[in-house]
Amino acid sequence: MKNYMKVEFSSVSQNESLARIAVASFISPLNPTVDELTDIKTVVSEAVTNAIIHGYEEDADQKVILECSINQSQVEIIIEDFGKGIEDIEAAREPLYTSKPEWERSGMGFTIMENFMDQVDIKSKENEGTRITLSKQLTSTKAICN
Amino acid sequence: MSLSVNFNVKESVLLVRLEGELDHHEATNLREEWQAQLAQNNVGNVIVNLEKLTFMDSSGLGVMLGRYKEIQAAGWEMVICSVTPEVRRLFDLSGMFKIVKLADNEDFALQMLGVAS
Numbered sequence: 001m002k003n004y005m006k007v008e009f010s011s012v013s014q015n016e017s018l019a020r021i022a023v024a025s026f027i028s029p030l031n032p033t034v035d036e037l038t039d040i041k042t043v044v045s046e047a048v049t050n051a052i053i054h055g056y057e058e059d060a061d062q063k064v065i066l067e068c069s070i071n072q073s074q075v076e077i078i079i080e081d082f083g084k085g086i087e088d089i090e091a092a093r094e095p096l097y098t099s100k101p102e103w104e105r106s107g108m109g110f111t112i113m114e115n116f117m118d119q120v121d122i123k124s125k126e127n128e129g130t131r132i133t134l135s136k137q138l139t140s141t142k143a144i145c146n
Numbered sequence: 147m148s149l150s151v152n153f154n155v156k157e158s159v160l161l162v163r164l165e166g167e168l169d170h171h172e173a174t175n176l177r178e179e180w181q182a183q184l185a186q187n188n189v190g191n192v193i194v195n196l197e198k199l200t201f202m203d204s205s206g207l208g209v210m211l212g213r214y215k216e217i218q219a220a221g222w223e224m225v226i227c228s229v230t231p232e233v234r235r236l237f238d239l240s241g242m243f244k245i246v247k248l249a250d251n252e253d254f255a256l257q258m259l260g261v262a263s
Contacts, residue, residue, distance in 0.1 A: 013169075014171055016169045016170055017148070017169065017171065020201070034231075034232070035231075038232040038235065039235075041201060042201075042236065045169050045170075045201075045203040045205075046203055046204055049169065049170040049204075049205060052170070053170065103208075104208045104209065104211075104212040105205070106204045106207040106211060108239075108240055109204050112203070112204055112239060115239055
């Protein structure tokens with residue numbers, strides 16, 4: 001089964017739960033396990049939060065784009081913003097690193113994405129934006145499709 | 147689903163019961179309410195009950211760690227209890243329970259803090 005969706009929403013924090021719910025219902029036909037569903041909701045939340053807090057520095061007038069495609073049991077999620085970009089991608093990937101220590105951030109966003117997904121690709125340019133591609137092969141459907 | 151927060155005082159312990167989803171959107175409110183509760187009630191030790199918390203991301207970890215640091219700096223203790231498997235995955239990944247105490251349920255947490263339940 002192949003399917004694709006694209007959602008565009010304002011960069012307001014209320015939409016973090018919208019993004020999680022949209023992806024969770026979109027992938028539900030693949031019958032993900034509870035753990036897989038939790039992992040995917042968590043990484044979507046991390047990436048969308050990053051776009052809002054870091055990309056746009058909480059400017060609510062901007063837009064975040066969320067895309068999701070499924071191909072058999074493969075899930076690919078893209079979260080894109082057109083904000084300020086990541087200055088140092090290597091540093092951002094470091095566990096506990098945060099560019100906003102005064103905001104009580106845990107600095108675990110990318111660590112969580114890398115642990116919960118098979119692959120995390122970060123493309124970012126200063127003052128142009130950031131595009132995060134997250135992919136994961138679901139085990140549940142792999143067994144059924146074989 | 148949003149977050150609902152219930153604060154309760156039992157002897158010298160502030161009970162914080164969370165229900166729903168804790169993300170960046172909910173984190174700011176939670177932090178402010180929690181800090182206000184600690185300031186207005188004459189309590190020090192804190193139990194955080196996560197039995198009904200169905201989702202948490204790194205913003206939630208940030209709030210927990212932030213309160214832990216404040217509570218510990220003031221010479222008090224914080225215990226987290228009744229963690230669901232979904233939320234547990236995130237705590238395990240972050241190494242949170244290397245520093246914050248974990249209890250199976252609220253009664254055990256109260257006992258750990260020397261309060262008879």
